[in-house]
Amino acid sequence: MNTYKIAIDVMGSDNGPELLVKGALAALSEHEDLEVLLFGDADTIDRAIGEYDRSRIEVVSTTEVIDNYDNPMEAIYKKTDSSLVRALMTLRERDDVVGVINASSTGALLAGSLRYVPAKQLRRPALASILPAENGGFTCLVDTGANIDCSAQHLVDFAHMGSDFMKQYYGIENPKIGLLSNGTEPTKGNKLVKETHALLKKESDLNFIGNIEGNRALSGDCDVLVAEGFAGNQVFKNSEGIARRLITDIVKYAKKTGSSEIMQLVGYLMKIYDFNSLGGAIVLGVDKPVIKVRGSANADTIKNTTSMLMNMIKHNDLFNGKDVR
Amino acid sequence: MNTYKIAIDVMGSDNGPELLVKGALAALSEHEDLEVLLFGDADTIDRAIGEYDRSRIEVVSTTEVIDNYDNPMEAIYKKTDSSLVRALMTLRERDDVVGVINASSTGALLAGSLRYVPAKQLRRPALASILPAENGGFTCLVDTGANIDCSAQHLVDFAHMGSDFMKQYYGIENPKIGLLSNGTEPTKGNKLVKETHALLKKESDLNFIGNIEGNRALSGDCDVLVAEGFAGNQVFKNSEGIARRLITDIVKYAKKTGSSEIMQLVGYLMKIYDFNSLGGAIVLGVDKPVIKVRGSANADTIKNTTSMLMNMIKHNDLFNGKDVR
Numbered sequence: 001m002n003t004y005k006i007a008i009d010v011m012g013s014d015n016g017p018e019l020l021v022k023g024a025l026a027a028l029s030e031h032e033d034l035e036v037l038l039f040g041d042a043d044t045i046d047r048a049i050g051e052y053d054r055s056r057i058e059v060v061s062t063t064e065v066i067d068n069y070d071n072p073m074e075a076i077y078k079k080t081d082s083s084l085v086r087a088l089m090t091l092r093e094r095d096d097v098v099g100v101i102n103a104s105s106t107g108a109l110l111a112g113s114l115r116y117v118p119a120k121q122l123r124r125p126a127l128a129s130i131l132p133a134e135n136g137g138f139t140c141l142v143d144t145g146a147n148i149d150c151s152a153q154h155l156v157d158f159a160h161m162g163s164d165f166m167k168q169y170y171g172i173e174n175p176k177i178g179l180l181s182n183g184t185e186p187t188k189g190n191k192l193v194k195e196t197h198a199l200l201k202k203e204s205d206l207n208f209i210g211n212i213e214g215n216r217a218l219s220g221d222c223d224v225l226v227a228e229g230f231a232g233n234q235v236f237k238n239s240e241g242i243a244r245r246l247i248t249d250i251v252k253y254a255k256k257t258g259s260s261e262i263m264q265l266v267g268y269l270m271k272i273y274d275f276n277s278l279g280g281a282i283v284l285g286v287d288k289p290v291i292k293v294r295g296s297a298n299a300d301t302i303k304n305t306t307s308m309l310m311n312m313i314k315h316n317d318l319f320n321g322k323d324v325r
Numbered sequence: 326m327n328t329y330k331i332a333i334d335v336m337g338s339d340n341g342p343e344l345l346v347k348g349a350l351a352a353l354s355e356h357e358d359l360e361v362l363l364f365g366d367a368d369t370i371d372r373a374i375g376e377y378d379r380s381r382i383e384v385v386s387t388t389e390v391i392d393n394y395d396n397p398m399e400a401i402y403k404k405t406d407s408s409l410v411r412a413l414m415t416l417r418e419r420d421d422v423v424g425v426i427n428a429s430s431t432g433a434l435l436a437g438s439l440r441y442v443p444a445k446q447l448r449r450p451a452l453a454s455i456l457p458a459e460n461g462g463f464t465c466l467v468d469t470g471a472n473i474d475c476s477a478q479h480l481v482d483f484a485h486m487g488s489d490f491m492k493q494y495y496g497i498e499n500p501k502i503g504l505l506s507n508g509t510e511p512t513k514g515n516k517l518v519k520e521t522h523a524l525l526k527k528e529s530d531l532n533f534i535g536n537i538e539g540n541r542a543l544s545g546d547c548d549v550l551v552a553e554g555f556a557g558n559q560v561f562k563n564s565e566g567i568a569r570r571l572i573t574d575i576v577k578y579a580k581k582t583g584s585s586e587i588m589q590l591v592g593y594l595m596k597i598y599d600f601n602s603l604g605g606a607i608v609l610g611v612d613k614p615v616i617k618v619r620g621s622a623n624a625d626t627i628k629n630t631t632s633m634l635m636n637m638i639k640h641n642d643l644f645n646g647k648d649v650r
Contacts, residue, residue, distance in 0.1 A: 145507050148507065148514070149515045149516050182470050182473065182555055182559070182562075190473045190474045190555045191474050213558075214560070215566030217559075219566070230507055233507040234559045234560055235563050236539070237538050238540060238542055238563045239563060241540030241544070242564050246568060246594065247571075249594065250590065257586065259586045259590075261587060265575065265584075265590075269575070
């Protein structure tokens with residue numbers, strides 16, 4: 001049996017390292033072919049592991065933490081014994097480590113990924129989210145807010161990065177690329193979108209299908225939805241906000257009517273629309289997967305993100321002709 | 326009893342004039358203080374009215390129609406006997422006509438409003454949508470897609486227009502103004518948003534409360550949410566798309582389980598989240614209300630939009646010290 005080693009930076013989340021360690025243990029219980037490297041304060045990690053069997057756990061003791069108050073660029077150069085930098089360096093140095101999960105500063109994670117993780121081609125890294133599409137599949141929304149005020153060429157890069165990603169990690173043969181706009185016609189969009197549309201049409205190795213409007217963002221019409229970070233952030237956060245709001249409305253309604261059938265429905269919807277446990281954002285533009293979960297991550301977030309990463313990596317292995325049994 | 330005369334352009338929708346006339350009749354049945362002026366092909370309108378009592382209906386025969394294939398600027402100057410231009414001219418000329426409802430081309434409606442409807446101050450007209458806020462109130466989102474690639478000064482104008490509108494037509498004393506961004510801190514946003522943020526802070530006659538993120542767009546944190554047209558369009562369309570999708574999921578689930586309680590829930594949600602019957606988009610920047618409903622408008626759309634317009638106008642009268650019994 002192949003095993004997969006995933007590096008988890010357990011520091012830097014809002015809720016403390018213990019919850020993230022608990023999430024890692026839950027992931028170990030779920031995947032017998034998983035091993036984890038836990039980066040952070042060794043004592044805290046040790047206590048959180050407790051009596052759990054340590055045969056598939058490696059604790060990497062680090063002394064520094066990068067948080068949201070740090071200047072990202074400075075921090076990733078200076079705090080070389082931080083859990084984040086050490087996890088990223090390990091991803092670079094060890095072939096047997098297949099991915100990183102992290103809950104700290106987005107800026108530092110992007111800067112650190114660019115600095116420490118190898119990339120075949122030097123491109124501005126982008127942040128993607130894998131969202132549940134209406135047809136049951138997934139849509140890779142890129143960029144979700146890491147890159148604000150981009151150029152059209154950046155957006156074309158995002159399209160390539162998203163396309164490569166969906167091929168490798170989701171096994172989609174010829175990913176359909178959509179461009180977020182305010183109308184489906186090529187003449188619709190702001191200046192940037194119109195310019196990007198023209199460039200994307202010329203990219204013969206991309207399966208560009210045209211503009212996608214906000215109401216079809218998660219329809220599944222495309223596998224990769226390309227957006228400038230500001231607009232992508234709106235779609236990402238708004239989708240989550242509206243889904244959460246409807247679910248809250250339904251819970252209130254269920255409480256008022258006392259309907260158990262409706263409470264079951266809530267459970268069903270939460271599974272589809274819990275953006276938190278969908279596994280956070282992925283750094284595109286580097287050769288190994290680096291995943292950012294929110295600061296508010298809990299044990300479930302880590303468990304679900306680890307499962308997502310395991311699936312991704314197995315797809316990637318399949319893509320590269322490896323045996324993944 | 327005061328009566329209110331509303332001009333309805335029944336041409337130019339996707340589903341034909343008959344449905345819009347039916348909607349007007351339904352509105353008349355609902356509001357005894359309403360009178361309607363129906364603009365369009367007189368024969369068609371006459372047939373659609375049928376046996377309905379005509380004492381509160383005025384049919385205005387027009388011979389031209391402006392559709393989506395027309396160049397908006399050209400059409401509003403040349404097609405002077407179109408239902409749209411005639412309705413807007415009537416709004417200007419007749420004090421007793423209080424508003425216009427229209428289902429045709431957005432471009433022509435904006436150009437026509439600017440050309441034919443008086444405005445205290447010459448400003449680029451914007452398109453606003455009144456969306457259901459989480460706290461039970463309403464949020465005026467401006468702009469929802471009419472103005473793409475705006476300047477910061479345009480956004481400041483939108484804030485004023487939205488603030489004036491919510492005061493006059495929704496009776497809100499000191500409307501809270503939010504600015505759509507990708508983070509709540511003043512340092513967050515693209516170049517345009519940061520520049521706008523700085524300008525809005527200086528507007529002493531606006532109750533500017535700061536940046537609002539996409540997941541709080543419809544929270545009710547602000548009464549007016551200012552956005553550049555491209556981003557505003559994403560929030561507007563995405564909100565609708567996600568709400569519609571959850572409701573569709575729930576309907577499927579209800580059919581599978583055969584739960585009548587869940588079908589009742591669907592009815593409840595549809596009332597809150599049916600963006601179509603919330604009454605379409607409002608042209609801001611002119612002194613009398615002009616409302617655009619979608620091309621796909623049906624009788625319900627017209628009935629509900631008329632009710633919204635009646636409420637707005639009564640608030641405006643109250644605001645101006647009029648007796649609205």
